[in-house]
Amino acid sequence: MKGPRVDVALVHAPVVNRKGEVIGSAVTNLDLHDIARACRTFGVHTYWVITPFARQRELSSQILAHWLTGHGSTANPDRGEALALIRIIADLQEAIGAARQKWGRELRVVATCARTRPDTVEYTQLRRQIGAGQPVLLVFGTAWGLAPEVFDMVDTTLPPICGTGTYNHLSVRSAASIVLDRLLGVNE
């Protein structure tokens, strides 16, 4: 298995809403496309789309089928190449288990958060570790972010993406793209 040993998980439940209540969010078409394209660009192995709702998994599978085997596969094959990285799965624990099966017990599960958490790893440090072969599962939350219980399931958390001020309301599509570039991008 070539390339960086990095997976991405996009969690639709449990996440929190604006009030901090634990909810499940709906799958967004462009979260599938944009994050899959970024994953494909930066050499991510598997992009786990996590929702406990069977109908949402069914809908997501139908979207993928359009691009992988349907009309989209011939109209825009580049898109299928990215979406082929997606695995739709019911919960994060299952994704962690599958990644661990692939890469062994050394797998590190790394959450992302728009607020600073106590136990964080620096981008440059994690980038070095990935470069040295460390397998990593990066976990992103939809809605207003991952529910507190998710942070109990992970090994560490990346610091929030900082710009010039205190505004930190990036879309999860932007956040995932930036995190992948910071960890895996190769430009000077």
Next chain:
Amino acid sequence: MKGPRVDVALVHAPVVNRKGEVIGSAVTNLDLHDIARACRTFGVHTYWVITPFARQRELSSQILAHWLTGHGSTANPDRGEALALIRIIADLQEAIGAARQKWGRELRVVATCARTRPDTVEYTQLRRQIGAGQPVLLVFGTAWGLAPEVFDMVDTTLPPICGTGTYNHLSVRSAASIVLDRLLGVNE
């Protein structure tokens, strides 16, 4: 005027389609939201949304009004704070003129492209220049990228965003987020 002297322009025409033909693309709701949120995060001054089609400008204005003065402004004020950076305008030359009026003749107009162009500036170099006060207008294309004639209107071009391989089909939302982070992000 505080913060970096950086504007972003998103061009809907002239751009090219998959076959390389010069076209005009439709405004996409999430291009407004995601790129405005990234602009707000990284301290961009103005986000120019460029389309020659009057009906598209009207539609874009209606979307903005929802978040700036309508129901969205109270339901999610953070979103309005980002979308307030948007100016909708008919062509790139007008945006360049307005940015030049704001920042003077030293303005540098910098295109982005998924293919390597002859005259490019490195990310680290442009980042240093911006840090030293250089005013910059970053130009992004929708669809399959900026039309050839746009490259005649700019001073230089950033190299394509590179990952692990040759796949370079990031969404413009991802590309803009990554470029802004590379030029203006502050994390280690």
